[in-house]
Amino acid sequence: MGRQRSGRDQRSWRGLRSDQRDQRQRRAGLESNADGSLTPAGSYATGGQGSGRGLGSQGAVILSQDNQLLFAVDAGSNEISSFKVGPDGLTLVGRVASGGTLPTSLTTYKNLLYVLNAGSSGNISGFTIGNDGTLAPIADSIRPLSGGATAPGQIGFSPDGDLLVVVERATQTIDTFVVGADGRASGPIPQHSSGATPFGFAFGHRGQLFVSEAAGTPGGSATSSYTTAADGSLGLVSGSVPTNQRAACWLVVTSDGRYAYTANAGSGSISGYSIDQDGSLTLLNADGRTAAPGANPTDMALSHNSRFLYVRMGSTAIIAGFAVQADGSLLPISGAAGLPPTAVGLIAR
Numbered sequence: 001m002g003r004q005r006s007g008r009d010q011r012s013w014r015g016l017r018s019d020q021r022d023q024r025q026r027r028a029g030l031e032s033n034a035d036g037s038l039t040p041a042g043s044y045a046t047g048g049q050g051s052g053r054g055l056g057s058q059g060a061v062i063l064s065q066d067n068q069l070l071f072a073v074d075a076g077s078n079e080i081s082s083f084k085v086g087p088d089g090l091t092l093v094g095r096v097a098s099g100g101t102l103p104t105s106l107t108t109y110k111n112l113l114y115v116l117n118a119g120s121s122g123n124i125s126g127f128t129i130g131n132d133g134t135l136a137p138i139a140d141s142i143r144p145l146s147g148g149a150t151a152p153g154q155i156g157f158s159p160d161g162d163l164l165v166v167v168e169r170a171t172q173t174i175d176t177f178v179v180g181a182d183g184r185a186s187g188p189i190p191q192h193s194s195g196a197t198p199f200g201f202a203f204g205h206r207g208q209l210f211v212s213e214a215a216g217t218p219g220g221s222a223t224s225s226y227t228t229a230a231d232g233s234l235g236l237v238s239g240s241v242p243t244n245q246r247a248a249c250w251l252v253v254t255s256d257g258r259y260a261y262t263a264n265a266g267s268g269s270i271s272g273y274s275i276d277q278d279g280s281l282t283l284l285n286a287d288g289r290t291a292a293p294g295a296n297p298t299d300m301a302l303s304h305n306s307r308f309l310y311v312r313m314g315s316t317a318i319i320a321g322f323a324v325q326a327d328g329s330l331l332p333i334s335g336a337a338g339l340p341p342t343a344v345g346l347i348a349r
Contacts (some may be wrong), residue, residue, distance in 0.1 A: 036308035036321055037334035044090040046081035048074025050342065056169075057104035057118070058154040058200040058250050058299070060345030064108050067304075067349045069093075069133045071113060073103040080106065080115055082133040093133035099125025099142050105154045109161035112138075112183050116155035116166060121148040124155060124166065126183055138183050146173050146190035153199045153249075158207055163232055167198040167211060174198055174211065176232035189232040194224040195240035199249045205257035208279035212251040212262045213240060221248040223262055223271075225279045238281040243271040244288035250299050254306035259328040261290065263297040263311055270297065270311065272328050284328050291330040293320035301348040308333070312346045319346070 061072045063085070070083040070090060078098050083090040100117025107114050113127045113135060126141030145152060151170035157179075158165070164177040164185050172195075177187035195213035202210055209226040222240040229235070246266030253260045253275070260273045260281065272290035273281045284290050298314035302324075309322045309330060317339040322330035 035333065036303070036323055038310075038319060038321065038336040040336070042089045044083065044092065046072055046074055047092060047095050048079045048081055049076030050074065050344070055102075055104045055118075055344050056151075056153065056249075057116070059105035059107060059116075059156065061347050062106045062108060063347055063349055064129065065110065069129065070347070071106050071108070071135075072345065073098070073106060073115070075102050075104060078103060078117075078119075080113075080127075080135060082129075082135055084133050094135075096127065096135040096137070099123070099137060104152070105156075107156045107164070109157040109179075112157075112161070112179075114141075114155055114157070114164055114185070116152055118152050121145065122150050122152050122168075124164065124177065124185065126185065128183065141184050143177060143185055143187060146171060146175055146188055154201060156201060156203070158209075158228060159203050160207070162230060163228060165201060165209065167193070167201055169197045169199055169214070172196055172198065174226075174234060176228075176234065178230075178232050187232060191234050194236055195222045196220060200251040200262075202251050202253040202260070204253045204260070204275055204279065206277075206279070208237070208257075208275075209234065210251060210253055210260050210275075210279075210281070212248040214247045214249045214265075217246075219244065221246050221262075221264060221266070223248060223251065223260065223273060223281055225275075225281050227279060237279040241273065241281045241283060242288070243283070244286075245269050245271055250297075252300050252302050252309070254302060254324065255304070256306065259284075259324070261300065261309060261330075263300045264288075265296055265298055265314070268292060268295045268297065270300075270309075270322075270330065272330065274328055290328070291322055291332070293322075293332075299344075299346040301346045303348045308348070310335070310346060310348055312339070312343065317341055317343065 101119030126138040150168035175188035177185035199214040227235040245264035248262035272284035296315035
């Protein structure tokens with residue numbers, strides 16, 4: 001794709017992963033203008049293989065905390081690719097084995113990276129991040145999930161880096177792991193999800209955890225919130241607040257901790273919630289339709305200041321864009337079209 005650089009100081013880079021088998025997996029880049037609209041910026045090979053299908057996960061591509069490095073899963077070759085992020089795009093640093101099969105989700109905290117491997121019985125595996133973006137496995141860091149056939153959806157660090165969380169869709173379980181000073185995680189500590197099919201999650205202020213529940217039955221889709229403790233235990237705050245939509249899968253929380261949004265793959269909508277200081281949730285719209293971008297929203301990302309929300313539409317190969325308003329409502333803006341049909345993963349900065 002061509003690169004346009006006028007007004008560079010008003011633009012930031014958006015990344016999207018193309019998950020393809022039988023050819024090198026590629027990273028597609030988009031630039032965001034001051035009004036949030038998107039411009040094609042480039043495509044970058046990961047050197048690994050995709051799975052040839054959707055991964056059903058959140059966090060397939062992520063940025064380091066300082067936004068200088070980008071990491072992506074190569075689910076078909078059981079690897080992780082790392083890139084340097086520069087003013088002119090991405091530079092591939094290298095690849096490393098993921099420590100399991102079918103890596104689907106990544107998370108970072110300072111110089112630590114953990115990957116969720118969803119194949120076989122599933123596990124998590126830890127790495128240190130070098131200054132140049134290289135990844136080095138942490139000895140004795142591979143940990144199992146709660147059991148076999150868990151269908152895990154995401155891994156994520158808590159804001160202080162002391163905990164790792166994994167959601168298991170098939171077992172209705174939320175696993176927590178306590179992270180030691182050496183970077184190794186102990187656990188899992190399995191805890192029952194408030195609702196069926198916990199899929200995606202994000203942390204808010206004060207260590208609060210917000211989890212989407214993707215039950216496909218009418219009225220079954222919901223979002224729950226929890227407090228977290230240093231020992232890995234979770235305390236339920238709001239239990240399964242319905243979206244009134246279907247299949248709430250991907251979830252994001254604004255940087256100010258005021259709003260959460262779910263992408264409802266089964267009903268082509270986005271549900272917004274307001275978040276009280278204690279972490280309790282209230283649906284912004286009684287019918288759960290804060291926005292209706294169209295069929296099959298399958299991933300979401302907020303810009304670093306949460307001014308803009310981007311949604312990947314799986315069935316139409318486009319990215320829909322929205323400006324986040326002060327009251328949490330979403331105003332449609334220009335997005336992007338022409339994405340690869342096997343694209344998976346979305347990140348913004």
